Amino acid sequence: MKKNSPIKVVVTGGAGYIGSHVAKLLVKRGYEVLVIDNLSTTSGENVRYGKLIVLDLSEEEKGWEVLKGFKPDVVMHFAAFIVVPESVEKPLKYYYNNVGNTLRLLSAMKRAGIKNFIFSSSAAVYGIPEIIPVPEEAPLKPISPYGESKAMVEKILADMAKAGEINYLSLRYFNVAGADPEGELGPNYQQPTHLILRALKTAKGEFPYLEIYGTDYPTPDGTCIRDYIHVMDLAEAHLLAMEYLLDKGESLVLNCGYGRGYSVREVVAMAKKVTGIDFEVKEVGRRPGDPPVLIAQVEKIKKILGFSPRYEDLEIILKDTWAWEQKN
Ligand SMILES: NC(=O)c1ccc[n+]([C@@H]2O[C@H](COP(=O)([O-])OP(=O)(O)OC[C@H]3O[C@@H](n4cnc5c(N)ncnc54)[C@H](O)[C@@H]3O)[C@@H](O)[C@H]2O)c1
Structure with missing residues (x-):
């Protein structure tokens, strides 16, 4: 990494379960963290590391202003709705937030001149896979609007990377579980479904x-x-992903499980x-x-x-x- 000043990271959805654990690890390793969250499915209690800006990603102009001011080296995008059965009942809610608001974020990033992006994708993009363990190259056949929303964003990212508009790592999480071993953070869902x-x-x-x-x-x-993965190992994977992105500038899609x-x-x-x-x-x-x-x-x-x-x-x-x- 080339910079002498701390690397700056925006963590969208950083008040949530996974984002808050990643924010903690980032701060502990000396990175500067800005959390963007609308506190729609969680409270602010998990934001113990990094500064919180309460903002809904649908507000693209405000998002752009925040990005322009903070000038992050990397944006990690966790913000999304995540309950699969709810996505079947309310597909528009899921596409609007998980796809629509990701587009607004990507657009704000482009306007602010920020290119490095780490995306929270999901094993749900595979649907019912034919090959187990499932490789990244398996066809994407999601069977819920939630999984579809993640696959759509991956497609958008691939096209943007091809055109040189972005460098990204898409991390396909399997079943995330566990809590901060130091006891400060843990799952804080309003609707615990896992x-x-x-x-x-x-x-x-x-x-x-x-x-x-x-x-x-x-x-x-x-x-x-x-395949249950401990949230701290997943957090570590994000730091490795970020270092890779900053060093190599290459886009990649990776499974995160054991x-x-x-x-x-x-x-x-x-x-x-x-x-x-x-x-x-x-x-x-x-x-x-x-x-x-x-x-x-x-x-x-x-x-x-x-x-x-x-x-x-x-x-x-x-x-x-x-x-x-x-x-x-
Ligand atoms: N938990 C898992 O097992 C799992 C598995 C695969 C993928 N993922 C993905 O990981 C990411 C994080 O999941 P999580 O389990 O931490 O969920 P979470 O609900 O705890 O966190 C999501 C956060 O995003 C915020 N948010 C949602 N929409 C927003 C918006 N429009 N603007 C600003 N903030 C918004 C919520 O308030 C919440 O704090 C999600 O993208 C999810 O799809 C999670």
Whole structure:
């Protein structure tokens, strides 16, 4: 990296779960962070690192003014709506925010002369993949408006990169879980939908029971298998991605996972072990659109970015989340 002054990073959606963990790591490593968030699905409590500007990305002129003033070296774009079933019920809401407001951000960046972009994409772009572990080259066949919105942004970014308008890394996260091991940050969703969080909140008594959707999948125990990645390893991947972008200026698409999976039953068993609470579980039918197995091929991120996970153990992922849940 060429600069002597600190590298400046804008983190959109930095009041949210993943963005706040990335902001913390950035600040701890000496980067200057500006968080842009409209606090629509989270509160400002997770913004403990970096300065917060409360702004909706639909306000392109204001976004442009902020970017022009701060002059970031990189924009990391986490802001989005993220609840897959809700995207099926309210597609316009999802396309408007996840695609429309990303376009406004990209346009503001272009006008402010900022070219480096890191995008929060998702394994949802693959839909129901044919090859497991799924490689980055697999066809994109999303099956929800949420996944479609991420695939659309990836297409826009690819075209912009081809035309020299942007340098970007698109990181396709698999199932993000865990919490800051120092206990300062954790998932702060208003609508907790992810399995690990639901299981632990059920153990806490926030829900009467945990539902398992589908026990007749073609997997060893009949339940779906997912590649759970600890949010701190994902945060580290963002720092590596940023260093790569600043050094090489090349655009890339990378899976972010561990290349291994756990079934729903394995997660539930681990949640009971970690909490010591035998909460109630109900087996119900499949949910439409759940792929039986979703595991990332991770050779690329390991080879190109030197990604080397530290929190791969499912027990650690659950213990860190449980510690956070007990505090909050
Ligand atoms: N959590 C996962 O497992 C997962 C998996 C794959 C991809 N992702 C992606 O990672 C990103 C972050 O996810 P998260 O789990 O931290 O979600 P989150 O809901 O905790 O964070 C998103 C943040 O974006 C903000 N936001 C939304 N729309 C905005 C707008 N128009 N203007 C300004 N701020 C806005 C929200 O207020 C929130 O603080 C999202 O893009 C999501 O699609 C998450």
